[in-house]
Amino acid sequence: MDKVIAILGPTASGKSDAAMQLAEYLNTELISADSAQVYRGMDIGTAKPSIEEQKRVKHHMIDIVDVDESFTVADFQQQAFKTIDSLHNFNMSPIVAGGTGLYINALVYQLDFTQTQSDQDFRDKMDEEIATKGLLYLYEKLQKKDPKAAARIHPNDEKRIIRALEIVEHEGGGERSYDFLVPRADYDFRLFGFNYPRDILYDRINRRVDTMIEKGLIGEVTTLYEKYGDSPMALKAIGYKEIIDYLKSDIDKDEAIRLIKRNSRHFAKRQITWFKRDNRIVWLNPMEKNSLKNLISGIE
RNA sequence: GCCUCGGUAGCUCAGUUGGUAGAGCAAGGGACUGAAAAUCCCUGUGUCGGUGGUUCGAUUCCACUCUGAGGCA
Numbered sequence: 001m002d003k004v005i006a007i008l009g010p011t012a013s014g015k016s017d018a019a020m021q022l023a024e025y026l027n028t029e030l031i032s033a034d035s036a037q038v039y040r041g042m043d044i045g046t047a048k049p050s051i052e053e054q055k056r057v058k059h060h061m062i063d064i065v066d067v068d069e070s071f072t073v074a075d076f077q078q079q080a081f082k083t084i085d086s087l088h089n090f091n092m093s094p095i096v097a098g099g100t101g102l103y104i105n106a107l108v109y110q111l112d113f114t115q116t117q118s119d120q121d122f123r124d125k126m127d128e129e130i131a132t133k134g135l136l137y138l139y140e141k142l143q144k145k146d147p148k149a150a151a152r153i154h155p156n157d158e159k160r161i162i163r164a165l166e167i168v169e170h171e172g173g174g175e176r177s178y179d180f181l182v183p184r185a186d187y188d189f190r191l192f193g194f195n196y197p198r199d200i201l202y203d204r205i206n207r208r209v210d211t212m213i214e215k216g217l218i219g220e221v222t223t224l225y226e227k228y229g230d231s232p233m234a235l236k237a238i239g240y241k242e243i244i245d246y247l248k249s250d251i252d253k254d255e256a257i258r259l260i261k262r263n264s265r266h267f268a269k270r271q272i273t274w275f276k277r278d279n280r281i282v283w284l285n286p287m288e289k290n291s292l293k294n295l296i297s298g299i300e
Numbered sequence: 301g302c303c304u305c306g307g308u309a310g311c312u313c314a315g316u317u318g319g320u321a322g323a324g325c326a327a328g329g330g331a332c333u334g335a336a337a338a339u340c341c342c343u344g345u346g347u348c349g350g351u352g353g354u355u356c357g358a359u360u361c362c363a364c365u366c367u368g369a370g371g372c373a
Binding site: 011034035036045046070071072073074075076077099100101102103105106109111112113114115116117118119120123152153154155156157158159160162163166167181198233234236237238239240241262263264265267269270271273274276277 | 339
């Protein structure tokens with residue numbers, strides 16, 4: 001069966017470096033599984049690989065849409081598999097590397113996104129209903145129309161309530177499958193996780209944010225903000241929304257930097273939680289000398 | 301040397317007319333199926349500076365002591 005190597009982990013865990021080295025060793029190409037790196041112009045804040053790095057190893061799923069375009073997991077899933085299949089045709093074992101848990105799961109598990117597309121008009125309508133009638137009203141509506149979905153969603157979880165209603169709206173309340181997390185059997189996935197001890201990871205995150213500021217993050221965000229305003233979802237990403245608040249003079253620069261660091265730490269924690277539950281992942285500590293060797297021996 | 305005000309959670313501090321304590325920030329845990337770097341849920345982590353005294357009971361009152369800041373000499 002065709003192999004796919006996946007290297008995942010929280011932000012600043014060293015997974016990208018490891019993936020680069022492995023890709024060069026195996027003479028293959030990388031597929032980024034990162035929901036922010038898909039956007040053109042979001043470079044510094046997403047720690048996107050440099051031009052030089054991209055010359056050394058070909059990266060897919062980077063710079064594929066503009067900031068004001070919509071891009072979803074389903075798009076990712078479809079395009080990533082297309083890339084995986086074409087690399088397999090060249091007898092390469094692709095390396096998926098990234099920290100967006102949902103994107104990883106969209107490859108590694110049988111997640112079926114083909115039924116109901118996202119519907120911005122419907123979502124806008126729902127936002128209005130929340131403003132006028134309150135979120136609870138929508139939740140109760142969902143309880144009537146799809147009790148199973150409602151049972152899985154917390155009454156405060158606005159986005160999931162809206163999405164569930166969206167599905168009901170388009171499929172007329174048809175039964176959805178809730179057999180989640182069924183591993184995909186048609187590819188041979190090898191999963192590796194990178195992580196540091198928590199205090200070291202946080203230290204790396206803090207220092208990386210300082211480096212981003214030095215590299216010109218504020219300039220990057222200013223350009224995007226002037227071009228697109230503050231409404232595109234992509235600009236709600238960590239490192240972007242905080243700088244935008246600073247540009248609007250809502251907070252000062254030090255506060256923006258503090259918040260980027262804190263939000264990145266919180267994000268890393270969520271990523272760790274996400275990956276923890278997949279017991280197929282082989283965890284590697286980048287501080288150990290043999291971690292790359294262990295990685296290589298794990299894919300034979 | 302004397303006087304004043306402090307010492308309580310990782311940090312900044314509140315509080316208990318005596319019944320072993322709580323806010324903000326920071327932090328920890330969890331969920332996740334077409335916005336996912338999004339969205340949402342749960343959790344207070346503490347010899348209340350130290351030692352003695354009064355008391356049924358002291359973080360709270362008293363004494364001494366250590367320590368920080370300021371003031372007067």
